[in-house]
Amino acid sequence: MKFTTLIISLLLLCTPAHAALNKWVDEKGAVHYSDTVPPDVNKANVVHSMTGKGQLEAPVSSSPKTVAEREVELKKSRKEKEDSAAKKEQEDKRTAERAHNCLVAQQNLRGLEEGGRVVTYDAKGERTFLDDATREQRISEARSAASSMCD
Structure with a gap:
């Protein structure tokens, strides 16, 4: 009581x-x-x-999605993920290749600038040495190649 x-x-x-x-x-x-x-x-x-009033509830969607609609959305999202992963992988490969080409161009330029005699082989396979004018021309070409590869 x-x-x-x-x-x-x-x-x-x-x-x-x-x-x-x-x-x-x-x-x-x-x-x-x-x-x-x-x-x-x-x-x-x-x-x-x-x-004393509670919060308003979120509106409920008028019709729930069917299994087929959810499956289509799932396939679409998977396809988008695969496409983005492939695109990222391709971009990473391009970046790595560009870095490698930059390194090679810098090494070629360094080899030409350090001095010493530069040897080339002609069409017959015989060794020929570059004269100073040709060497300067190759150095300027190597500089432009290095600057274009390393941007």
Whole structure:
């Protein structure tokens, strides 16, 4: 009996927590908070705040997707992932090849600039040495190749 009385009294004490909260300003400019607004207060200055209300639920989609629609979406997402992976792999290969070509061009330029005699082989397979004018021409070609490869 005592337990039932306790539960009922606690439930009655909780009901004011669900009341509306009103904020209103009187003639003197003082702000008041109460559950009821006096009748002589201008209704334009009253701000109503509802307490005890839960958050709104997200709207449920009108029709769930069928298995076939989900399968199509899954295949589409897999295809996009595969395409992006292939594109990234191709781009990585291109970057690595470009870095290798840059290194080779720099080594060729360094070999021409360090001095010494440069040997080439003609169409018959015989060795010929480059003269200074041809060597300078090859150095300028190697510089332009290195600058274009290493950008």
